[in-house]
Amino acid sequence: MPQTASAVTLAALGDSLTAGWNLPAADAYPAKLAKALAARGYDVDILNFGISGDTTAGGLARLDAVLAAKPAGVILELGANDMLRGMPTAVPRDNLDAILARLKAAGIPVMLCGIQAMRNYGAAYARELDAVYVELAKKYDAVLYPSFLDGVTGVPGLTMPDGLHPTAAGVDEMVRRSLPAVETFLSRLGVRPAGAP
Numbered sequence: 001m002p003q004t005a006s007a008v009t010l011a012a013l014g015d016s017l018t019a020g021w022n023l024p025a026a027d028a029y030p031a032k033l034a035k036a037l038a039a040r041g042y043d044v045d046i047l048n049f050g051i052s053g054d055t056t057a058g059g060l061a062r063l064d065a066v067l068a069a070k071p072a073g074v075i076l077e078l079g080a081n082d083m084l085r086g087m088p089t090a091v092p093r094d095n096l097d098a099i100l101a102r103l104k105a106a107g108i109p110v111m112l113c114g115i116q117a118m119r120n121y122g123a124a125y126a127r128e129l130d131a132v133y134v135e136l137a138k139k140y141d142a143v144l145y146p147s148f149l150d151g152v153t154g155v156p157g158l159t160m161p162d163g164l165h166p167t168a169a170g171v172d173e174m175v176r177r178s179l180p181a182v183e184t185f186l187s188r189l190g191v192r193p194a195g196a197p
Contacts, residue, residue, distance in 0.1 A: 007043045008191050011066045013059055013099075014077035014113070016165060017148055018050030027168040030075075032175045033182065040179075041193030042186065047071065055081045056095030063099055067106055073189050074103055075182075077113035077148050079129070083121065089128040096132065100140040111185040112137045113148040113178075143188065145181040148174065 012018045012030040020028025030046040037044045049066050051058065059078045066074060076099065082092040096112075103110055114133035117126035130146070137144035149166065151173050152158045158170035166174060186192075 007045050008072045008186075008189065009045045009047060009069065010073050010075060011047045011049050011069055011071035012075045012077070013063070013066050014050040014075075015054040015059075015081055016050065016052035017080065018048065018075075018077050019052045020048075020050065020171070021052045021165045022160060023168055023171070027171055029171050029174055032171050033178070036175050036179060037182070037186075040183075041195060042191065043194070044186070044191065046075070050077075053081060054078065055085070055087075056092040056099070057082075060095045060099050063102055067102070067108075071108060072191070073109045073111065073185060075111045075113065075185075076100070076103075076142075077115075079115045079132070083115060083117055083129060086121075089125065089132055092129070093132040093136070096136055097139075100136055100142065104140055109185070109188060110140060110142040111181060112140075112142040112144050114144065114146045116147045116149065116153070143181055143185040145178050148178070150174075150177050 018029055025031060028048055030048040034044055034046045047069055056078045078096065079092040100110060112133055114130065117129040133144060133146065152166050152170045158167055158173055159165065160167055
């Protein structure tokens with residue numbers, strides 16, 4: 001669908017949770033989020049820069065493509081695959097810091113989505129990973145959505161048999177729970193729903 005002159009373009013940079021692993025494109029988070037926003041009167045296009053299996057290093061490596069799209073804002077969701085590979089938290093922190101620094105230099109605001117560490121990595125690792133997102137959001141004045149899979153992980157019917165990836169119903173729940181943060185982000189961008197003062 002061609003973008004209307006008034007539409008605002010966002011880019012969603014992430015991994016399989018953004019890409020919509022094993023789901024039709026229309027059921028991926030960016031598509032369902034755009035639909036939910038349209039129902040609330042927003043004219044927003046969301047480009048899906050999600051790649052399944054991607055790490056924070058991968059996201060940093062392909063940031064040029066995101067910048068070339070000249071989005072008004074970026075929804076950044078990376079770090080789950082760094083965790084699954086057992087990387088020290090300094091790795092995602094440094095890569096996310098570099099991504100955020102480049103986006104800031106380009107004048108592009110960010111909504112940063114955190115990833116909850118799996119319990120088998122231990123409490124200390126979980127605290128360190130949580131802190132990465134909190135500290136970087138503060139450093140770059142990004143809107144923080146602390147847990148991208150909030151209300152989905154471990155819920156029957158909302159995750160696929162692997163227990164990691166959301167089903168279409170799981171994506172609906174992700175959209176529902178993240179909408180307040182997304183609307184806060186849009187308000188920062190000066191984007192308001194139709195009919196708003």
